[in-house]
Amino acid sequence: MWKWIQRQSSPKIFYQTCANLTPWFFWPFIGFLVIGLYWSLIVSPADYQQGDGYRIIFIHVPSAILSMMVYAVMAIAGGIGLIWQIKMAEVVAKVSAPIGAAFTIIALVTGAVWGKPMWGAWWVWDARLTSELILLFLYLAYMSLNNAFDNPRTAAKSSSILALVGLVNLPIIHYSVKWWNTLHQGYSVGTGGLKDPDMQIALALMFVASIFLYALLVAIKAKTEVLIREQNSRWVQEEVTGAVS
Amino acid sequence: MTMVEYFSFLPYGKYAFYVWLAYGVSAVTVITLFLSANRKHKKTLINLQNKYSRK
Numbered sequence: 001m002w003k004w005i006q007r008q009s010s011p012k013i014f015y016q017t018c019a020n021l022t023p024w025f026f027w028p029f030i031g032f033l034v035i036g037l038y039w040s041l042i043v044s045p046a047d048y049q050q051g052d053g054y055r056i057i058f059i060h061v062p063s064a065i066l067s068m069m070v071y072a073v074m075a076i077a078g079g080i081g082l083i084w085q086i087k088m089a090e091v092v093a094k095v096s097a098p099i100g101a102a103f104t105i106i107a108l109v110t111g112a113v114w115g116k117p118m119w120g121a122w123w124v125w126d127a128r129l130t131s132e133l134i135l136l137f138l139y140l141a142y143m144s145l146n147n148a149f150d151n152p153r154t155a156a157k158s159s160s161i162l163a164l165v166g167l168v169n170l171p172i173i174h175y176s177v178k179w180w181n182t183l184h185q186g187y188s189v190g191t192g193g194l195k196d197p198d199m200q201i202a203l204a205l206m207f208v209a210s211i212f213l214y215a216l217l218v219a220i221k222a223k224t225e226v227l228i229r230e231q232n233s234r235w236v237q238e239e240v241t242g243a244v245s
Numbered sequence: 246m247t248m249v250e251y252f253s254f255l256p257y258g259k260y261a262f263y264v265w266l267a268y269g270v271s272a273v274t275v276i277t278l279f280l281s282a283n284r285k286h287k288k289t290l291i292n293l294q295n296k297y298s299r300k
Contacts, residue, residue: 052257110267
């Protein structure tokens with residue numbers, strides 16, 4: 001495993017791995033998305049309390065979980081880059097930030113759209129909503145800090161420290177519905193969550209689709225970032241000349 | 246007539262506006278992310294190609 005990680009830390013091999021994995025992420029994403037949407041919008045029955053309005057859960061919950069998961073990946077990759085000076089970990093951290101921010105925006109917007117018919121308000125300063133909004137600000141701060149330096153290594157170091165500090169927000173988001181008396185409902189997965197098997201299948205399919213989407217976007221964005229960083233290397237010149245001609 | 250009533254002809258009736266708005270916003274965000282990532286990659290390849298050809 002350690003040998004494999006060391007091998008991947010070579011920009012050339014990392015670039016090739018990303019290029020090779022792209023179709024392996026794209027097609028499962030499309031497959032899980034199509035079946036997941038079919039299960040979410042057609043197969044799953046209406047909820048006995050919320051009617052068809054609950055169907056927003058199938059995009060809201062996966063994007064909310066991914067918003068936290070991507071942040072954890074970003075912070076851990078940033079930490080690896082910081083401790084072991086692995087440049088490709090810095091690349092993964094950097095390219096994960098805009099993807100995680102997009103998942104957070106989707107979670108916040110779909111939550112607001114779901115909140116209006118159920119709570120009568122687009123937004124409330126509830127612990128879960130507020131901590132998720134702070135997560136979005138953390139992503140924005142990370143991206144701003146990363147773009148504030150000309151040297152990518154200095155940028156990665158300072159933004160990784162910010163990402164590691166921001167990790168403290170993740171348990172707050174997760175346990176906010178337990179620690180505080182919130183308007184936001186409890187856990188949607190596990191005890192007290194969705195009961196109907198079709199609803200559970202739909203949620204699982206959309207979650208897997210979201211993971212493949214994240215992996216796909218990281219692979220595409222990481223390839224670009226590696227090319228920019230390593231543009232003075234001979235292998236990039238050969239790769240680019242071959243790709244364009 | 247409110248937006249909710251206007252879109253109630255769609256599947257999910259009185260919730261149609263909210264459900265389709267949520268799915269629509271998510272679709273637009275994901276498609277934008279995917280296209281911008283691909284476009285940036287292609288643009289980078291062309292920029293680097295131009296840089297190397299000038300040398």
